[in-house]
Amino acid sequence: MTITIRNLSKTFGDGDSATTVLDDVSFSVESGEIFAVVGPSGAGKSTLARCINLLERPTSGEVIVNGDSLTQLTSTELRQARRRIGTVFQSSSLLSRRTAAANVALPLEYLGATKAATKTRVGELLERVGLGDKAQKYPHQLSGGQRQRVGIARALALKPSVLLSDEATSGLDRVATESYLTLLDTLRTDLDLAVVFITHEMETIVKVADRVGRLDHGTLREQGDIVDIALDAQSLLGAQLRAPGRATAAAADTVAVSVTYGSPTVPADWLSRLGTELSVPIALLGANIQSIGGVAVGEATLGVPAGRLPEFTRVAKTLGLHSQSESTRVDDDLLAEVPA
Numbered sequence: 001m002t003i004t005i006r007n008l009s010k011t012f013g014d015g016d017s018a019t020t021v022l023d024d025v026s027f028s029v030e031s032g033e034i035f036a037v038v039g040p041s042g043a044g045k046s047t048l049a050r051c052i053n054l055l056e057r058p059t060s061g062e063v064i065v066n067g068d069s070l071t072q073l074t075s076t077e078l079r080q081a082r083r084r085i086g087t088v089f090q091s092s093s094l095l096s097r098r099t100a101a102a103n104v105a106l107p108l109e110y111l112g113a114t115k116a117a118t119k120t121r122v123g124e125l126l127e128r129v130g131l132g133d134k135a136q137k138y139p140h141q142l143s144g145g146q147r148q149r150v151g152i153a154r155a156l157a158l159k160p161s162v163l164l165s166d167e168a169t170s171g172l173d174r175v176a177t178e179s180y181l182t183l184l185d186t187l188r189t190d191l192d193l194a195v196v197f198i199t200h201e202m203e204t205i206v207k208v209a210d211r212v213g214r215l216d217h218g219t220l221r222e223q224g225d226i227v228d229i230a231l232d233a234q235s236l237l238g239a240q241l242r243a244p245g246r247a248t249a250a251a252a253d254t255v256a257v258s259v260t261y262g263s264p265t266v267p268a269d270w271l272s273r274l275g276t277e278l279s280v281p282i283a284l285l286g287a288n289i290q291s292i293g294g295v296a297v298g299e300a301t302l303g304v305p306a307g308r309l310p311e312f313t314r315v316a317k318t319l320g321l322h323s324q325s326e327s328t329r330v331d332d333d334l335l336a337e338v339p340a
């Protein structure tokens with residue numbers, strides 16, 4: 001276990017003006033693993049990030065890295081211990097008057113590393129993030145994606161065991177986001193990093209996260225393996241991960257039915273199998289099928305002839321699909337009443 005957040009709470013102010021922004025948040029991230037914390041604006045993500053890297057003192061609870069509780073340390077000890085957590089901030093916050101190399105060198109300079117050692121290490125780090133040729137460029141001469149890569153190099157300068165990515169892809173375009181995520185994925189394996197990936201962008205977590213937690217008004221409401229959550233028809237976070245968009249309307253004599261992948265073994269040709277087995281035309285009204293952790297997950301909205309709904313539900317279940325019509329709930333509970 002590399003980082004454990006245990007019963008972490010944060011309240012700003014006191015008395016009548018007290019606001020609890022984080023309430024009893026707990027999770028752990030192993031080395032080599034990416035844990036995503038996702039939540040809407042105001043959920044407490046920035047506060048959580050600042051409590052994890054101890055820029056902010058939690059009101060209660062612990063941040064434990066490699067078995068040591070950082071929240072128990074004195075300010076002097078904390079300065080040392082903070083090195084174990086590298087942070088990539090939103091839009092990187094590089095110093096504009098320093099070159100890429102000088103920005104990456106900053107933590108090493110604070111540490112009192114020699115000039116020669118700093119130069120070697122900075123060279124290695126910029127190579128590692130694919131910016132070996134940009135060492136002498138200033139932030140304004142780099143793209144947003146390149147600045148974030150400099151941010152990663154700087155976060156890794158002191159060889160942390162935990163990397164905290166705080167809304168690091170906000171404001172990046174699709175290509176830059178993709179390359180940031182690919183780099184993160186490579187680095188966590190190569191450097192055996194425990195990664196805490198904080199974001200409001202659902203589409204980024206499906207690409208890199210192993211496990212995910214949903215932060216809602218300061219509380220971590222659900223957390224677990226991303227594939228398990230994406231396959232869970234009852235999970236709110238699962239529904240957000242599968243988000244199919246707005247479906248087209250069902251024809252007059254059909255019922256709109258939402259089907260959700262509920263098993264890792266749903267066959268790719270399930271739609272044609274359903275049509276063949278029931279000998280009825282099934283309309284596809286909307287769908288989002290994607291690969292999460294190598295498993296096909298998703299939701300689709302289908303138009304099913306009204307009288308065939310119970311049969312449809314039974315066959316869908318044999319294929320690993322949960323189904324639910326717009327007006328009636330026809331998943332597992334009701335299925336018990338459908339004759340096989």
Ligand SMILES: Nc1ncnc2c1ncn2[C@@H]1O[C@H](COP(=O)(O)OP(=O)(O)OP(=O)(O)O)[C@@H](O)[C@H]1O
Pocket residue numbers: 012013019021039040041042043044045046047048200
């Ligand atoms: N220093 C503070 N004093 C009082 N309240 C605060 C303080 N910092 C944050 N908050 C409140 O805590 C809540 C969560 O804020 P936070 O910035 O952590 O959320 P967030 O999920 O990161 O949102 P966003 O994505 O919009 O930044 C907000 O209601 C905010 O007003």
